[in-house]
Amino acid sequence: MEGFDTYRILADEIxxxxxxxxxEVFAGHTINFSKKVSLFFRDTEIIERFDKGETYEKLARxxxxxxxxxxxxxxxxxxxxxxxxxxxxxQICEIFPKTSAMRLLKNTPHKGAYS
Numbered sequence: 001m002e003g004f005d006t007y008r009i010l011a012d013e014i015x016x017x018x019x020x021x022x023x024e025v026f027a028g029h030t031i032n033f034s035k036k037v038s039l040f041f042r043d044t045e046i047i048e049r050f051d052k053g054e055t056y057e058k059l060a061r062x063x064x065x066x067x068x069x070x071x072x073x074x075x076x077x078x079x080x081x082x083x084x085x086x087x088x089x090x091q092i093c094e095i096f097p098k099t100s101a102m103r104l105l106k107n108t109p110h111k112g113a114y115s
Contacts, residue, residue: 046070047077 011019046059056067056074063070 043073043077046073050074 007019007023010022042063046063049059049062050056050070056070059065059070060067
């Protein structure tokens with residue numbers, strides 16, 4: 001009856017209809033959610049709040065982390081964003097080989113180092 005207890009808990013949390021759909025798709029399988037999934041959602045919330053102007057200290061208190069840990073999270077995410085943008089710029093340069101990256105940057109609407 002252990003499986004039924006789990007099903008009942010799930011149905012109580014998310015509703016009978018959704019629990020039934022999950023049962024139909026995953027019946028007979030073991031589902032394991034890695035802790036990394038919850039950390040991903042936590043980190044996403046931290047970044048959203050940081051982007052809105054909340055401080056490292058305030059976020060650290062809210063998530064029971066040290067300010068240094070919050071800084072590490074934001075640095076890691078911003079580093080990934082930068083790498084993604086660099087890859088996108090390189091792809092553009094490959095598509096338009098006669099157009100240099102500097103010309104692309106010069107023609108962007110923002111005031112940059114090349115304007």
